[in-house]
Amino acid sequence: MKRGILLSAIGMLAVSGGSASALVTFPNTGTIGTGDEFILSSKGDHVWTVDANGSKAYDLETGARQSGIDRDMRDFAVSDDATRHVALTDEGFEVYDATLKTMASEPQTLMAGQERVADFSAVAFLPGSHTVVFLADQSGEGKLIGYDLDEQIVTFVRGTQQFGELLTSDRYIFVKADEAVYVYTHDGKFFREITPAGTSSLQDIDVTRDGVLVVAGDAQGVRVYDGKHGFKSAASDTFMTSTKAGIRSVAIDPSGTYVAALDEDERFRLFDRAGRRIYTSLDQRDDFVPGPIALTNQAKTIMLGVEGHTNLYAGRTVIERTASVTIPKAHASIREDKKQTLQLSVKRLDGKTVTVQKGISWTTTSKTIRIKGGILYGVKPGSYTIKATYEGHTATLKGKVGRAPLTSLTDVDWLERHWASVIKTGTLEGAYAFSTPYNRIKGKKATLSISVSDGGFEGPLINDLFYYSKANMQYPKSNRLGIVYMMPALSGRKIQRDEVFEAFGRGYTKPWSSGNTSVYSLERENKLLARYGITYKHAYLVGGRNITVHYDKEDIARIISVDCF
Known part of the structure; x- marks a missing residue:
């Protein structure tokens, strides 16, 4: 997974819904430096931060800095085997080996037909190879160029958007333009254009190796597309039910299980693949800053920027999220002159069951009862139905109000x-x-x-x-x-x-x-x-x-x- 440089952030995102009482806790386990993009290693054990001043590698367990390249650069990419590193400069591109030594004395350029190209804006490796893909020709019509570093040959050249994020999967190349995502095969052939309905501009994209693409725009929803099935929508257009406007940053973990987003107010949200929100301890924090976010496999580590550095959060406890809810049978009967404190039985994904009282929305249309402040009051004899909504899950229960003795x-x-x-x-x-x-x-x-x-x-x-x-x-x-x-x-x-x-x-x-x-x-x-x-x-x-x-x-x-x- 590769994170693209964020060129702009448009729109405001409002958050709705009440607070939850049983948040999944993600502890802060360390810090690393800041960056305009994050590049995760293929094993997910370390990350490269990239900005205009260079790139640095950090261990994700300890947060310790491992290595780095200190020089002005436009973009940076690392091969899966970490034996090739490519940095884009104002003069062309530089290739580094596993020890971060340059493999040529001068920045390199390419011949695209009869034209020499030195003006590169983005670079990405095709997974499992030493072939890179460039976005180039910033002042012209724009080019997408494939280049084999080992053979030192250009594999294809074609026209495309010259700016934006450049990502790759096992089968495809993705170029994010202002209003659409252009999808190409590894040999540079155009495959399709993805323009989310109701979206006038795109803010961010991310993709897994097997082609699950997430797209965030200025509309309400994060769109998820399945590359295995022609990029058909894998979730509804109302994927992010808690948002009112655009999203600043989006990320999907390598397994395609979790999607994270950061809104214009720097509020963090986490969702499962189906679009169900996962309520976490990070949801109410207001100290995150604009920038990229990233998830390692199964959200084991979550990277979010704060002022001056990037925090690492342990997402292992995501397994404790709510799987289903039921209303206890004890609430199936009440006397007309009595009251009960309503509770909800919550089954977590790890198999444990807990009882909660806060963060629940209780509703009823029955006249035989009244619900206020989480308290159930018996009003008059008769039947009733109550509904509980908690963390996107709902449960109903039918009951009867009995006569007072x-x-x-x-x-x-x-x-x-x-x-x-x-x-x-x-x-x-x-x-x-x-x-x-x-x-x-x-x-x-x-x-x-x-x-x-x-x-x-x-x-x-x-x-x-x-x-x-x-x-x-x-x-x-x-x-x-x-x-x-x-x-x-x-x-x-x-x-x-x-x-x-x-x-x-x-x-x-x-x-x-x-x-x-x-x-x-x-x-x-x-x-x-x-x-x-x-x-x-x-x-x-x-x-x-x-x-x-x-x-x-x-x-x-x-x-x-x-x-x-």
């Missing part, structure tokens, strides 16, 4: 729930339906006696509900339920009349008062459970049922009954 409600809410239950089911919430055979109602026998009546009547008592059959003198053998008495005090409630009015309203149908006090006594197994002095009643007609509220002299609702007579 009556014991958890305030008196008014408690009364409203019973009122709604009578409308919907014909009886109090939690009570047996009136269609239930009386002998199937399970509960300990109790006796409710009323002072104004003759004796008491028996029935099953379950918590605060007392059941009485429909049997009477006309139907003495009836096995149907006739009336349900609810005694709030048995469940610890002291219901005020104003609370009844708030829940039931003042539109009762049958106010009743005899002027005397009727004593209601509830006994079970000869033990007195409750005794109330009832002075008046209010009756409501709800859903075809009579609800009667029995009050004592202090306006406390001691008994609420529902009957089907």
Whole structure:
């Protein structure tokens, strides 16, 4: 992989999206010098930095300088076996051997037909060979020239763009012009022109040995083209979903697995081949400077310029990036009066699973719940669907909001729930339906006696509900339920009349008062459970049922009954 000299930088790049909480951490492992381009060795163990003052080689493990050529130069290239080095000067080109000794006493020029060429702007080696390709004739129409250094012969000459980046792959030569990339075969034959749609100017390109080409322009997306299949687009035009405008620099690792970009605001972004963003610890840094970027194989080392030098970052932990996300089943149910802190289960590419809470976008269209600040609130009973988006991955989960237990409600809410239950089911919430055979109602026998009546009547008592059959003198053998008495005090409630009015309203149908006090006594197994002095009643007609509220002299609702007579 060879990095081209950046001639200009156009456009602004804006970044959207929230911060992530589980960034892949890329530690800074060393520094090397600055350069207008980076040239990676074929083994990926060292890099050449190139600028107008010369070229220098650095070890990528230690950052130590290994060698260099200190002289004015326009461009520089190194063969795969590192036995040939070519530097472009104002007078022509110079060839150096493995020890960086010049192989000729003077800068060399070439004969292109009848014309001698000394005006070179860019140079690159064809992979695995000692053949170089030049961009030349800066003041003329431009030439692309192939030259075998060993045989010292020109292999081809053709016209092309005279400026721009010059890159090579195993099969092709690439010349980046202002608006397009021109692709040629190794013998100089034109293969095709690549002009990304929606792009008015190109900023940078990079290519792998097997011909995966990345192109960055002033539009939103980095384009990826597959050289094995005629340079068909290998990713969508919306490859970089986090950008709003152009990109300054772009790089692809030799394996073609990762693509990196640096925007006009010097913000770094890393993506996989499919265009999915990888969230890293470098994303929020604002101290990078304009210039080239480079990745070694599998992003083992990432090179980014800062003021005065180039930082080396270890990208080995890229394997810790998010592979998939799921919403835990614990969020599939919630009570209407409860809340939950939402979490997301994140499976990483290394196989490990972690739980995160931050950096997640939670959404729902359901009215039964509410989500705010990462908290799930149950609003009302019913089903719901929640969606989580994290680092470009999404997950959905269906759930249900359950009713809050009556014991958890305030008196008014408690009364409203019973009122709604009578409308919907014909009886109090939690009570047996009136269609239930009386002998199937399970509960300990109790006796409710009323002072104004003759004796008491028996029935099953379950918590605060007392059941009485429909049997009477006309139907003495009836096995149907006739009336349900609810005694709030048995469940610890002291219901005020104003609370009844708030829940039931003042539109009762049958106010009743005899002027005397009727004593209601509830006994079970000869033990007195409750005794109330009832002075008046209010009756409501709800859903075809009579609800009667029995009050004592202090306006406390001691008994609420529902009957089907």
